[in-house]
Amino acid sequence: MGQDHSTMESDGRTHDDLVNREPEVSFDNEDTMFVPNRYRGVYRVSSAGQLRQRPNAHYPRRERMSVSPLQVESLPLQADGTCDERAVPAAYQCRSASPATEDAHTWIRERRDVLQQQLEATGVILFRGFGLQTPEDFDRFVSAFGEKNFPYEESLSNAVRVVRTERVFSANEAPPEVTIFLHHEMAQTPISPRKLFFFCEIAASEGGATPVCRSDLLLERLAEEVPQFVADCESKGLKYTNVMPGQDDASSGMGRSWRSTLRASDHAEAEDKLSRLSYSWEWLDDDCLRATTPVLPAVREISPGRRSFFNQLIAASKGWKDSRNDPSKAIIHGDGQPLDQQAVFRATELAQKFTYNVAWQPGDVAMVDNCISMHARQPFRGTRKVWASLAGAERNAIAD
Ligand SMILES: [Fe+2]
Numbered sequence: 001m002g003q004d005h006s007t008m009e010s011d012g013r014t015h016d017d018l019v020n021r022e023p024e025v026s027f028d029n030e031d032t033m034f035v036p037n038r039y040r041g042v043y044r045v046s047s048a049g050q051l052r053q054r055p056n057a058h059y060p061r062r063e064r065m066s067v068s069p070l071q072v073e074s075l076p077l078q079a080d081g082t083c084d085e086r087a088v089p090a091a092y093q094c095r096s097a098s099p100a101t102e103d104a105h106t107w108i109r110e111r112r113d114v115l116q117q118q119l120e121a122t123g124v125i126l127f128r129g130f131g132l133q134t135p136e137d138f139d140r141f142v143s144a145f146g147e148k149n150f151p152y153e154e155s156l157s158n159a160v161r162v163v164r165t166e167r168v169f170s171a172n173e174a175p176p177e178v179t180i181f182l183h184h185e186m187a188q189t190p191i192s193p194r195k196l197f198f199f200c201e202i203a204a205s206e207g208g209a210t211p212v213c214r215s216d217l218l219l220e221r222l223a224e225e226v227p228q229f230v231a232d233c234e235s236k237g238l239k240y241t242n243v244m245p246g247q248d249d250a251s252s253g254m255g256r257s258w259r260s261t262l263r264a265s266d267h268a269e270a271e272d273k274l275s276r277l278s279y280s281w282e283w284l285d286d287d288c289l290r291a292t293t294p295v296l297p298a299v300r301e302i303s304p305g306r307r308s309f310f311n312q313l314i315a316a317s318k319g320w321k322d323s324r325n326d327p328s329k330a331i332i333h334g335d336g337q338p339l340d341q342q343a344v345f346r347a348t349e350l351a352q353k354f355t356y357n358v359a360w361q362p363g364d365v366a367m368v369d370n371c372i373s374m375h376a377r378q379p380f381r382g383t384r385k386v387w388a389s390l391a392g393a394e395r396n397a398i399a400d
Helices: 015-020 101-110 112-122 135-143 215-225 227-236 258-262 267-276 313-319 341-354
Strands: 043-045 051-053 072-074 090-094 124-128 180-183 191-202 210-214 238-244 280-283 289-292 300-303 306-308 331-333 355-358 365-369 373-377 385-395
Touching: 090 112, 101 112, 101 135, 112 124, 112 365, 124 355, 135 191, 135 365, 135 385, 180 313, 180 341, 210 215, 210 341, 210 365, 215 227, 215 306, 215 341, 227 331, 258 267, 267 280, 313 331, 313 341, 341 355, 365 373
Parallel strands: 090 124
Antiparallel strands: 043 051, 072 090, 124 365, 180 373, 191 365, 191 385, 210 355, 210 373, 238 289, 238 331, 280 289, 300 306
């Protein structure tokens, strides 16, 4: 006979509910952890704020749950320059020596809900000292969050990247001197990831920080300063045009070929994909393709009453320039009207106030809510290896 799985807890949950669920803990701030009543006989909170299993308290064998032994504390990051304090990411520092991958996994799984709440509040969480050394470690770290993978091959990203594992690819292969300006990942395409993860394997000897910008706070300020522009963005949306080469051009931050972007081997396959995505297009000389998106949102609702400046206006106006592309022709409103360039310029200025520069240390991971925070890349010297992983594909649609 197998074990009796029908045992009920006093709160009505079954044995299987307990076995299959992680302990739910919460913080009143980043230092104080609460353990729900039903776990208090089994777990305690250490003086360092860690969840500990009490020595002589166990669930019956099948109900015993692992608890990460990692010593982790919140890491107070300081606002740099003129950065608004609300734009500073949350951060955790693991103090354990040589933390094991499995322990990091368990630590994340124990706190998924708390980390999710924190991500929704801050837009970015930095994890430092969790023992990651390779992209494969990063793949396992990301998988602990239980998010659905969004592979690069399936994305319409216009950046050239190198795929390393099923979940992991290089952040951008653009040369070190190229600045990649603030953007929401793939906001210029009909499908974008909800979350991004970055992992620093090798930090640049100089520069190479990843700026992150609270797009919701930026939109609040824009709505005060340029309300008509925000209203136009919201009601009309945007259409993006870019010219893709026939073969990858790694010298450009937007040099991904149409063959790779559309996963097409010839014009007919490319046109079929574009048609299904409601793009319009034109074939140019030198095997290039000019493609224009359907109308996409420029403002996105994060939660009721909270919205973000979800678009590529800053990156496009400052950086979408290469031998094939002219930033002034890259974006128009959904009704075909040109943008208020002064308002766009003001957005690029104001964004600095809500931008925090993540200065990488080897082993760091940053988790980014792509709806709340934009990201960028500063130029650098030396070798810099930052890997990326995407999760949670979402369709960008504009309300009729
Ligand atoms: Fe990006």
